[in-house]
Amino acid sequence: MVNRVVTGAHYGLRDWIMQRVTALVMVTYVLFIAGWLLLGSSVDYDAWTGLFANNVVRSFSLLFLLALYCHAWIGMRDVVMDYIKVAHLRLALHVAVILALIMYLIWSVQILWGF
Amino acid sequence: MKFRIYRYNPETDTQPSMQSFDLNLEAGDAMLLDALVMLKAQDDSLGFRRSCREGVCGSDAMNINGRNGLACITPLSSLKQPIELRPLPGLPVIRDLIVDMTQFFKQYHSIKPYLINNDPPPETERLQSPKERAEIDGLYECILCACCTTSCPSFWWNPDKFVGPSGLLQAYRFIADSRDQATAERLDNLEDPYRLFRCHTIMNCVDVCPKELNPTQAIGRIKGLMSKRTV
Numbered sequence: 001m002v003n004r005v006v007t008g009a010h011y012g013l014r015d016w017i018m019q020r021v022t023a024l025v026m027v028t029y030v031l032f033i034a035g036w037l038l039l040g041s042s043v044d045y046d047a048w049t050g051l052f053a054n055n056v057v058r059s060f061s062l063l064f065l066l067a068l069y070c071h072a073w074i075g076m077r078d079v080v081m082d083y084i085k086v087a088h089l090r091l092a093l094h095v096a097v098i099l100a101l102i103m104y105l106i107w108s109v110q111i112l113w114g115f
Numbered sequence: 116m117k118f119r120i121y122r123y124n125p126e127t128d129t130q131p132s133m134q135s136f137d138l139n140l141e142a143g144d145a146m147l148l149d150a151l152v153m154l155k156a157q158d159d160s161l162g163f164r165r166s167c168r169e170g171v172c173g174s175d176a177m178n179i180n181g182r183n184g185l186a187c188i189t190p191l192s193s194l195k196q197p198i199e200l201r202p203l204p205g206l207p208v209i210r211d212l213i214v215d216m217t218q219f220f221k222q223y224h225s226i227k228p229y230l231i232n233n234d235p236p237p238e239t240e241r242l243q244s245p246k247e248r249a250e251i252d253g254l255y256e257c258i259l260c261a262c263c264t265t266s267c268p269s270f271w272w273n274p275d276k277f278v279g280p281s282g283l284l285q286a287y288r289f290i291a292d293s294r295d296q297a298t299a300e301r302l303d304n305l306e307d308p309y310r311l312f313r314c315h316t317i318m319n320c321v322d323v324c325p326k327e328l329n330p331t332q333a334i335g336r337i338k339g340l341m342s343k344r345t346v
Contacts, residue, residue, distance in 0.1 A: 005276060008304075011308060014345075016312055081313070
């Protein structure tokens with residue numbers, strides 16, 4: 001393969017928007033949890049499990065985690081694109097990050113619905 | 116007045132080094148460029164670029180006490196001594212404070228920095244309303260000194276792929292120009308994870324611009340237009 005500087009992949013906007021939307025989802029969730037902790041009368045095991053027994057809270061938590069993983073994917077990809085110059089290595093790292101994040105997602109579902 | 120200046124002559128030196136200079140000069144109203152000209156009279160091997168000496172040509176951009184700026188409009192009285200001068204970061208050094216700007220101008224040319232209009236030219240000029248003309252305020256003033264682009268970490272890491280703040284400000288200057296007809300083409304040309312989206316809103320460009328322009332805002336507007344045509 002010839003050695004050329006190649007650009008023009010025609011993507012990036014969707015990721016840029018997604019990073020902002022996922023940030024908003026995360027902020028909303030953090031405010032919700034912070035509000036619950038501040039306003040809740042007691043923070044103990046029962047109150048905590050009680051909160052997460054609610055399916056809406058579970059779904060919201062999963063949405064938060066999904067947003068976190070998408071956000072992390074874009075962030076990690078940007079870091080790799082900035083610093084790793086060898087395309088093979090870059091691809092390998094991208095795949096590793098994606099696989100790890102998918103594993104985290106499976107684990108998240110297991111934690112949220114597994115008790 | 117004490118100076119420490121980056122010296123490197125690739126023909127004779129194996130390593131760059133910092134040379135100390137002492138100059139008998141009261142800061143007063145003098146600019147850094149005045150001091151450099153006096154230093155060159157002391158040691159004529161000192162290399163730096165300058166031309167208009169009033170912040171219009173953008174030739175004497177350099178790293179002054181760790182911050183990019185134009186020597187000709189930087190008052191000596193504003194600088195802490197010893198004044199440390201280095202070439203613009205991120206570009207190959209030709210000699211002393213002179214850098215090779217090829218990569219910078221390559222990126223500039225890649226955004227087609229000229230009006231694209233396929234209509235036959237009118238008898239006189241292509242007219243703009245005052246409002247349309249105002250759209251390119253804060254954009255057309257760029258003098259291509261490279262202070263912003265060479266202070267941008269994203270450009271340091273990917274100078275061959277990332278257009279850089281100066282090039283992107285210029286790109287928006289032509290997108291915003293009511294006489295230009297190539298907006299879609301220009302957006303296509305920039306929609307790329309490297310060319311545009313290496314900008315992580317670090318804003319070093321805004322911090323150092325000697326003309327007080329705002330490349331970050333221009334980049335944001337390009338992204339805004341891209342979003343508008345997508346959603």
